[in-house]
Amino acid sequence: MTRVWRWNRPVTVREVLEDLQEERSIAYTTVMTVMDNLHQKGWMRREQQGRAYQYAAVSTRAAYSAALMHxxxxxxxxxxxxxxxxxGMMSPEEGEAxxxxxxxxxxxxVRLDVPGR
Incomplete structure (x- = not known):
């Protein structure tokens, strides 16, 4: 997901594979399986372009992070x-953010008050 969020555009399995292979050896089928699993779980949508699928994130990284925090x-x-x-765990920079x-x-x-109070 990190790669797809970083590129912020639809990507193919081959593109992700080539990017990952700059860091480590990984098989095409491994990347394809992970991306298909993310699609099946609703994290990515995909469209067929010729013989390959193009995958795109369903939500932004910020929305994903917000959902995890919630x-x-x-x-x-x-x-x-x-x-x-x-x-208390935040750094000064995180506190400022x-x-x-x-x-x-x-x-x-946006109202931050609690209903019923």
């Missing part, structure tokens, strides 16, 4: 404590 946070029985611990994101959310008019 899933992890939802698993906690104490959301506030989980957030406090999470913030969080502040920037909150400013963007506030400027966009």
């Amino acid at each position: 899933e992890a946070w939802s698993a906690s029985d104490n959301h506030a404590a989980a957030l406090v611990d999470f913030f 969080l502040r920037d994101a909150l400013r963007v959310v506030q400027l966009s008019g």
Whole structure:
């Protein structure tokens, strides 16, 4: 997925294979199987172009990361404590990124209050 997100365009198995082979030896069938599995799981869509499929990510890397964070946070029985611990693990740069994101959310008019309070 990292390669597909980085290129931000539809890619073929051959393109991913050639990129991966710059780092390590890997078989075409291995890359094809992984990309097909990602397609079957709904992570990628594919279209046939001639004899080959072109694969593209269904969502952005940011959306995927957000879903993972939401899933992890939802698993906690104490959301506030989980957030406090999470913030405590952040580097100063990550903290600044969080502040920037909150400013963007506030400027966009998204409400962060909890319904029913």
